[in-house]
Amino acid sequence: DIQMTQSPSTLSASVGDRVTITCRASQSISSWLAWYQQKPGKAPKLLIYKASNLEGGVPSRFSGSGSGTEFTLTISSLQPDDFATYYCQQYDTYWTFGQGTKVEIK
Amino acid sequence: EVQLVQSGAEVKKPGESLKISCKGSGYSFTTYWIGWVRQMPGKGLEWMGIIYPGDSDTRYSPSFQGQVTISADKSITTAYLQWSSLKASDTAIYYCARQAKGGGNYYDAVDYWGQGTLVTVSS
Numbered sequence: 001d002i003q004m005t006q007s008p009s010t011l012s013a014s015v016g017d018r019v020t021i022t023c024r025a026s027q028s029i030s031s032w033l034a035w036y037q038q039k040p041g042k043a044p045k046l047l048i049y050k051a052s053n054l055e056g057g058v059p060s061r062f063s064g065s066g067s068g069t070e071f072t073l074t075i076s077s078l079q080p081d082d083f084a085t086y087y088c089q090q091y092d093t094y095w096t097f098g099q100g101t102k103v104e105i106k
Numbered sequence: 107e108v109q110l111v112q113s114g115a116e117v118k119k120p121g122e123s124l125k126i127s128c129k130g131s132g133y134s135f136t137t138y139w140i141g142w143v144r145q146m147p148g149k150g151l152e153w154m155g156i157i158y159p160g161d162s163d164t165r166y167s168p169s170f171q172g173q174v175t176i177s178a179d180k181s182i183t184t185a186y187l188q189w190s191s192l193k194a195s196d197t198a199i200y201y202c203a204r205q206a207k208g209g210g211n212y213y214d215a216v217d218y219w220g221q222g223t224l225v226t227v228s229s
Contacts, residue, residue, distance in 0.1 A: 029163065032211050032213070034215035034216070036216075038151075043201055043219035043220065043222055044151065044201075044216070044219060045216055045219075046215055046216060049195075049206070049209065049214075049215040050209060050210075050215075057219075060172060066196075087150065087151055089151075089215065089216070091205075091211065091213040091214055091215055092211070092213070093213065094153060094156070094165065094167065094213060095141060095143075095153035095156070095213065095216075096153060096223070097150060097151040097152065097153065099150045100150040100151075
């Protein structure tokens with residue numbers, strides 16, 4: 001099984017901050033990685049697919065990078081609507097999600 | 107408009123059986139894989155399995171193989187997740203999720219999610 005490890009588990013930040021979340025795969029997954037945002041009581045929402053492709057309608061302050069085993073999600077300037085939990089997901093072989101990163105208000 | 111509409115919340119006792127549903131609309135139901143994802147209270151997302159409604163080809167996560175059954179009825183564009191004997195540890199929100207396609211890999215990201223079904227198992 002492919003394991004996904006996100007860091008940090010929790011991140012405290014202020015509006016306007018640049019935020020970076022890291023996701024590591026236990027083996028190479030090429031660029032088959034997605035990022036999701038989940039708010040309390042809601043289903044996850046796709047932000048980024050194939051490591052760096054922005055899903056339609058997602059603000060350009062979100063960006064993704066990486067390939068192989070190391071990936072990052074960056075929010076260039078954190079907005080009030082961005083406080084949420086973020087998950088990475090590999091889809092090289094089946095699906096595996098990272099354990100999540102909660103972005104909270106500092 | 108693509109929609110995945112899940113059945114309502116359930117409260118069950120340990121040992122009881124349960125089947126929850128996910129009705130797809132607004133797209134060709136038989137040509138997209140549908141996955142199921144568990145989210146235990148306060149925890150992260152866990153992939154359970156996936157089904158291709160066109161031919162009912164089904165794959166399970168090793169963690170859930172033998173614990174649940176995934177099925178689909180393409181005549182009514184509905185996917186199902188069922189348990190034969192629930193445990194308290196099955197208490198969670200269950201999401202159905204449509205796998206996107208055309209990305210160049212056999213598997214793909216999730217482009218649409220159902221609203222989730224809360225299953226509570228308690229004596």
